[in-house]
Amino acid sequence: MPRLGADMTAGKVVKWLKQPGERIQRGDVIAIVETDKANVDVESFIAGVLEKILVEPGDERLPVGTPLALIRAEGAAEPVAPAAPVAAARAVTPAPIPSAAIPLAAVPAAVVPPAPGERARISPAARKRALELRLDAAALTGTGPEGRVTLADVERAAQAGQAAPATQVAPTAQAAPAARAEPSPADAAAARQLRMREAIANSMSRSKREIPHYYLACTIDMGRAMAWLAERNAGRAVTDRLIYAVLLIKAAALALREVPELNGFWIDNRAQQSEAIHAGIAISLRGGGLVAPALHHADQRSLDDLMRGFQDLVKRARAWSLKSSEMADPTVTITSLGDRGVESVFGIITPPQLALVGFGTPLERPWVVGGQVVPRPLLTATLSGDHRATDGHRGALFLAAVDRLLQQPEAL
Amino acid sequence: MTEDEIRVRVIKTLSGIVPELDPGQLKPAVSLRDQLDVDSMDFLNFLIALHGEFGVDVPEADAPKLGTIDACVGYLAQALRQRAQA
Numbered sequence: 001m002p003r004l005g006a007d008m009t010a011g012k013v014v015k016w017l018k019q020p021g022e023r024i025q026r027g028d029v030i031a032i033v034e035t036d037k038a039n040v041d042v043e044s045f046i047a048g049v050l051e052k053i054l055v056e057p058g059d060e061r062l063p064v065g066t067p068l069a070l071i072r073a074e075g076a077a078e079p080v081a082p083a084a085p086v087a088a089a090r091a092v093t094p095a096p097i098p099s100a101a102i103p104l105a106a107v108p109a110a111v112v113p114p115a116p117g118e119r120a121r122i123s124p125a126a127r128k129r130a131l132e133l134r135l136d137a138a139a140l141t142g143t144g145p146e147g148r149v150t151l152a153d154v155e156r157a158a159q160a161g162q163a164a165p166a167t168q169v170a171p172t173a174q175a176a177p178a179a180r181a182e183p184s185p186a187d188a189a190a191a192r193q194l195r196m197r198e199a200i201a202n203s204m205s206r207s208k209r210e211i212p213h214y215y216l217a218c219t220i221d222m223g224r225a226m227a228w229l230a231e232r233n234a235g236r237a238v239t240d241r242l243i244y245a246v247l248l249i250k251a252a253a254l255a256l257r258e259v260p261e262l263n264g265f266w267i268d269n270r271a272q273q274s275e276a277i278h279a280g281i282a283i284s285l286r287g288g289g290l291v292a293p294a295l296h297h298a299d300q301r302s303l304d305d306l307m308r309g310f311q312d313l314v315k316r317a318r319a320w321s322l323k324s325s326e327m328a329d330p331t332v333t334i335t336s337l338g339d340r341g342v343e344s345v346f347g348i349i350t351p352p353q354l355a356l357v358g359f360g361t362p363l364e365r366p367w368v369v370g371g372q373v374v375p376r377p378l379l380t381a382t383l384s385g386d387h388r389a390t391d392g393h394r395g396a397l398f399l400a401a402v403d404r405l406l407q408q409p410e411a412l
Numbered sequence: 413m414t415e416d417e418i419r420v421r422v423i424k425t426l427s428g429i430v431p432e433l434d435p436g437q438l439k440p441a442v443s444l445r446d447q448l449d450v451d452s453m454d455f456l457n458f459l460i461a462l463h464g465e466f467g468v469d470v471p472e473a474d475a476p477k478l479g480t481i482d483a484c485v486g487y488l489a490q491a492l493r494q495r496a497q498a
Contacts, residue, residue, distance in 0.1 A: 189432070233472050238459045241472065243452055286432065286449045314453045319431050339451040 001066040004033065004040050004327035006351055007203035010061040010131065011035045013068060018050045024071060029323070031068065036192070036199035037291045038322040048073040061131055122149040129154045189287075192320075196289040207351045211266070212387040215346045218399040220406055221369075222362040222377040228409040244362065245336045246307045248381075248402075250412045252334055252357045253277050253298035255401035261390050262355040262383075262398055263331050271354060271389035280330025280350065281310065283317040291317050292333050292350060293326035303412055332357065344380035354389045357402075358382040415489050418466075422484045425461045429454050440481040466492065 001011050014032040018024055029041040030050065051070040055062065062068075122130070122142070126149050130140065133154065140157050142149035207213075225247050233241045256263040256277050264273040277299040280292035295301075295309050316322055332353055337345045338361035345358035362377035369376070381402055385395045405412065419440075427433045430448050444450045450458070459470050459478070468491045470478060478484045 230472075236472075237469050238456070238463050238472075241456065243456060245453075284451075286430065311453065311457060315429070315457055318454075 001033070001062045001064050001068055002042060002324055002328070003064045004035050004042075004324050005037065006353075007199045007206075008035050008037075008064060008327075009202075010063045011040075012059065012061050013055050013057045014039060015057050016053055016069075020050055020052055022050050024048055024050055033324075035327070036195035037289070038293075038317065038320045038327065040327055041321070041323045043324050044071065046071060046073050048076070063131065123151065126151045126154045193288060196285075200289065203351060204348050207348050211349050211351060213349060214385050214387045214392050214395065215382065216385070216392060216395045216399055217344055217346075217380055217382045218396075218403060220379045220381050220403045221367060222379045222406065225406045225409040226362060226377050240304075242303055242307050245338070245359070246303055246310060247406065247409055247412055248336060248359045249279055249281065249295065249298055249310070249334055250301075250303060250306055251402050251405040252332075253279055254405050254412070255398050256332060257299055258401045259390075259394055259398040261394060262385060264354055265331070265352040266354060266386055266389055267352055271386075274331040276329075276331065278329045278331045280333040280353070281313060282333060282335035282347075283314055285318055291322070291327075292330060292335075293317060293322050294329040294331075296325070296329065335359070338362070338379075344382055346382055347384050349384050349386055354386045355395075355398075356384040358384070413489075413492060415485055418488050418492070419481065419485045421465055422462070422481060422488065425465045426458060426481075428461055429458045438481060440485075443479045444481070445479065462488070468492065468495075 004011065012034045014034050016031050018028070018030045024030060024044045024047060026044060026047045028044050030044050031042045033040050033042050048071045051072045053069045055066070055068045122140070123144070129151055130149075140149045140153055143153055144150040222244070226244065229242060229244055229247065260273050261271060263277055264271060266272075276297060278294040278296050279298035280294055282290055282292045284290045293313055295306060295313065298306060301309070313322075313326070330350070330353065333347070333350045333356045335345055335347050335356065336359040338359060341361050341363070343363065344360045347356040347358045349356045358381070360380040360382075362379040364375050365378045366373050367376040367378060368374075381399055383395045383399055385392070423433075423435050423438065426444070426448075427435070430450065433448065439447055444455070444458075455475070459475060462478075462484070463469050466488055468488055470487075474487070477487055
């Protein structure tokens with residue numbers, strides 16, 4: 001079970017799209033996994049042959065790290081013996097993700113089964129109960145034979161609040177899986193809502209607990225950008241238009257090249273910059289909740305290409321259908337709350353990212369240009385930065401760069 | 413195409429953008445933005461989908477005229493009539 005986003009702890013296999021014996025190219029979608037935030041197309045990060053499916057689709061929520069399938073890597077001479085899952089997984093692990101500097105992706109726990117010893121350390125009943133209670137089974141103290149975690153251990157831990165319960169699950173949520181009746185679509189949607197709120201609660205609480213945020217804001221005159229956009233869109237077919245948010249995304253991505261220490265992750269008590277700039281775009285879901293999947297390489301793409309990518313992302317996010325790379329890859333988050341007239345947003349950083357960029361609505365306001373007060377569309381851009389990794393001065397340089405870039409929209 | 417046929421196809425097109433849409437609950441004269449929480453990106457996607465469904469390209473300046481189901485039906489009916497006459 002791959003970790004599809006920093007806040008994911010478990011997921012369900014909805015469907016396999018490849019069958020045992022099939023050849024798989026890197027990037028092929030092999031399965032659909034339901035997380036708290038979306039149905040995610042899980043892409044293979046290696047090429048090879050699907051040797052064996054270990055988990056059938058079903059209702060069980062499996063913790064991140066649970067092996068789902070064995071893939072024989074391309075060129076691996078020995079077919080994978082089912083008795084040697086660990087060896088098989090090793091054959092599979094090389095070349096996991098393009099850049100080792102991206103730690104989220106470097107959780108290729110995706111296909112690595114735990115060592116056989118680890119597996120046996122908890123009884124099936126205890127494992128099931130721990131899952132229901134959202135306890136991290138690996139962190140439990142076992143009192144059974146050979147330190148095995150028993151059902152009683154799980155219950156005790158739950159009462160004591162041990163093993164960092166991932167969430168305080170509402171009683172209704174626990175009751176639901178026990179009932180086992182086919183949930184109605186409305187119930188399923190409600191359950192999904194509940195899990196999404198939990199995922200957001202965990203991620204945001206962790207952020208506020210661990211990340212010393214600093215916040216900066218600057219006012220940007222969007223006059224040139226909006227005029228350029230209006231001129232560009234006039235006369236273009238509806239399929240070919242841009243919305244101003246795309247200019248903001250591109251400007252922010254280019255500015256991150258200039259201040260790269262805002263782009264990456266805080267891992268193991270230090271900042272790890274990412275060379276690639278994958279903008280996590282906060283997309284609100286109707287009915288509540290949000291998700292911030294990646295627009296990959298946002299700094300390198302044309303505005304038209306970004307627009308198509310953005311449109312596609314919004315459509316799929318709202319249909320609960322995203323790709324694993326989109327969920328796992330963002331190196332920074334960009335949120336634009338402009339659609340409803342919000343002037344500024346001081347966001348909470350998505351751990352373990354280092355920064356969040358926020359944009360409000362461009363609003364017509366009096367502004368002084370050349371000693372004259374003139375009406376201009378003004379937009380407030382904000383930065384939430386992790387003070388462990390960067391200081392306000394660097395953050396200020398970033399916002400200044402965003403402003404500068406937006407004054408030359410034709411160059412974006 | 414009658415207005416009723418246009419209406420059915422408009423609602424079908426909208427449900428492609430708003431999958432949880434319940435056609436029975438839809439109020440034809442209330443703005444889509446207010447009743448369905450449709451944002452600017454959804455709305456653009458809706459216009460694109462209408463273009464695919466009806467072959468009518470809505471100029472940017474006309475976009476605000478398609479804020480409700482009733483308004484969409486009226487606008488499209490007129491556009492289709494004009495096209496038939498041309």
